[in-house]
Amino acid sequence: MQSTSLQGADAVPRHVAIIMDGNGRWAEARGMIRVRGHQAGARAVTAAITEAVRLGIKTLTLFAFSSENWKRPRAEVSALMQLLSESIKRESKALHDNGVRVRVIGEKSALAPALQKQIAEVEELTAGNTRLKLNIALNYGGKWDIVQACRALAHKIQTGELTPADISEESFHNELALTEDVDLLIRTGGEMRISNFLLWQCAYSEFYVTKTLWPDFDGAALDAAIAFYQRRERRFGMTSSQLRKDKDGV
Numbered sequence: 001m002q003s004t005s006l007q008g009a010d011a012v013p014r015h016v017a018i019i020m021d022g023n024g025r026w027a028e029a030r031g032m033i034r035v036r037g038h039q040a041g042a043r044a045v046t047a048a049i050t051e052a053v054r055l056g057i058k059t060l061t062l063f064a065f066s067s068e069n070w071k072r073p074r075a076e077v078s079a080l081m082q083l084l085s086e087s088i089k090r091e092s093k094a095l096h097d098n099g100v101r102v103r104v105i106g107e108k109s110a111l112a113p114a115l116q117k118q119i120a121e122v123e124e125l126t127a128g129n130t131r132l133k134l135n136i137a138l139n140y141g142g143k144w145d146i147v148q149a150c151r152a153l154a155h156k157i158q159t160g161e162l163t164p165a166d167i168s169e170e171s172f173h174n175e176l177a178l179t180e181d182v183d184l185l186i187r188t189g190g191e192m193r194i195s196n197f198l199l200w201q202c203a204y205s206e207f208y209v210t211k212t213l214w215p216d217f218d219g220a221a222l223d224a225a226i227a228f229y230q231r232r233e234r235r236f237g238m239t240s241s242q243l244r245k246d247k248d249g250v
């Protein structure tokens with residue numbers, strides 16, 4: 001049997017997270033307005049979910065809107081919010097029928113009340129599903145996540161539920177918006193940065209950056225990312241020879 005440290009050797013990653021970048025460039029290259037790129041990006045989201053289900057990936061986390069994306073032109077922000085709302089409305093039933101559990105992570109209180117309601121509805125509808133956990137990061141920032149976890153721990157100390165000595169990597173991790181570490185982080189669009197995504201949860205992720213722009217990222221592109229992951233040796237701070245001994249049971 002494989003040890004957990006060898007999980008990446010030939011297994012499908014449990015948790016894949018994606019920074020879906022390049023919608024704007026995709027549209028601009030076709031002489032279209034940026035919003036058309038986001039619409040094409042929404043179609044690529046459906047393709048990625050379908051392929052993730054087929055591959056047996058257990059958790060897929062998509063960066064749909066960062067805490068910094070509010071700085072974009074007002075028209076683009078509202079088009080993105082509308083697209084997210086329409087996508088939830090259009091896809092809820094199919095997601096539910098396919099056994100997908102939907103969760104939105106991020107500072108939801110800053111979203112429009114109607115969108116918050118839709119989110120609560122799709123989360124409730126799909127709460128019992130177990131085939132794929134789909135997390136949509138919306139108004140999410142890794143720094144925000146860390147700060148809100150600190151605040152939650154501080155509150156527990158204030159109420160006497162915990163003492164400062166109870167703060168550990170584990171208790172901190174458990175307060176994060178997303179408590180599953182990422183195995184494979186994919187970024188489309190070619191930029192080599194993490195853009196304030198899952199800062200804590202990516203501590204030991206494998207990174208796959210592709211120049212493919214998000215609207216062109218199809219099922220075959222996801223397969224290529226998984227094949228890359230399967231060639232990686234996940235050492236978690238250990239050496240290659242330690243891992244080989246571990247694998248051979250020596």
Ligand code: FPP
Nearest residue numbers: 020021022023024025038041042045064087
């Ligand atoms: C980054 O591309 C992409 C976004 C900020 C939005 C991602 C949103 C979607 C794919 C739409 C639908 C999402 C769901 C979950 C239904 P960019 O605009 O920064 O591209 P650029 O780097 O080429 O300018």
